[in-house]
Amino acid sequence: MNKKVQLQDLGNKDYKETWDYQEELFKEIVDIKVRNRRxxxxxxxxxxxxxxxxxxxxxxxxxxxxxxxxxxxxQLEAKGATFYKINRGGDITYHGPGQIVGYPILDLENFFTDIHKYLRLLEESIILTLAEYGLHGTRSDGETGVWFDVGTPFARKICALGVRASRWVTMHGFALNVNADLGYFDNIIPCGIKGKAVTSMHVELGKIVNEKEVKEKILKHFQNLFEAEVI
Structure with missing residues (x-):
């Protein structure tokens, strides 16, 4: 079992180009698995x-x-935004500047074969990262992602999750609002859930947050939870 995970930071990159690249890596892993079986x-x-x-x-x-x-x-054009129907689970979400998006493309047979556990560990990576900033993130029953103040009128989502898995290979992932412009969420019903607000780290903390530092913290927790070695 290969527990090494190759880290690539793509910087600011077009959604469709990144999706195509994910598909390439996904296919590479699936093709190896098919060959191994055959x-x-x-x-x-x-x-x-x-x-x-x-x-x-x-x-x-x-x-x-x-x-x-x-x-x-x-209206999309006027806002300088694009739109794609894609092959992950979940409903609608927004991505943009000031948001950390992570796409783990893993062969879960290298780790464990349990999609539910996979989603929960991704959430836990974010929850533990937020805790380092004094923020108490939690799960919401029946809704993936990470939230604040679940069960109160002030419930708000800070991290969305949506994945695809086939032959135990994953793609897509999570989007954590760090310094994101939350106004863009006003143009959708996020994740199809009415009456729930979204938030970001900079709103919760009242200051701009160092995104590089947040990425490092997420990776640290990801490594520990998945017993992986990020290279």
Whole structure:
């Protein structure tokens, strides 16, 4: 089992280009697994962790409802945003500057074969990172992601999760609002959940947050929880 995870920070990169790149890496891993089964080969499968920041974009998951996008094509253009229907789970979400997006492309057979556990450990990586800033993130029953003040009228989401998995290989991932412009969330019903607010670290802390530092903390917790070695 290969527990090494190759880290790539793609910087600011177009959503579609990044999605295509994820698909390439995903296919590479799946192809090795198919070959291993067919030929009884014993080739090691690689794992990747992509960090990226996207220009303004809205993405709709497989189970999503188009009516949760509250903008017309012209309005999207006016806001300098793009829109894609994609192959992850979940409904609609927003990505943009000031948000840390992480795409772990893992062969879970190198770690454990449990998608539920995978999602919970991704959430835990974020919860532990937020705790280092004195922020108390929690889960919300039946809703993926990380939230504050669940069960109160002030419930708000700080991190969205949406993944795809096939043959135990994962893609897509999480989006943590660090210094994001939350105004862009006003143009959607985030994750299809009405009446729930979104927030970001800079709003909660009242100051701009060092994104490089946050990335390092997420990786530290990811490594520990997955018993991985990020290289």
């Amino acid at each position: 030929e009884e080969a014993n080739l090691e499968t690689p794992n990747y962790f992509l960090y990226v920041e996207h220009p303004h974009v809205y993405t709709l998951g497989k189970s999503g409802d188009m009516s949760n996008l509250l903008l017309s094509e012209k």
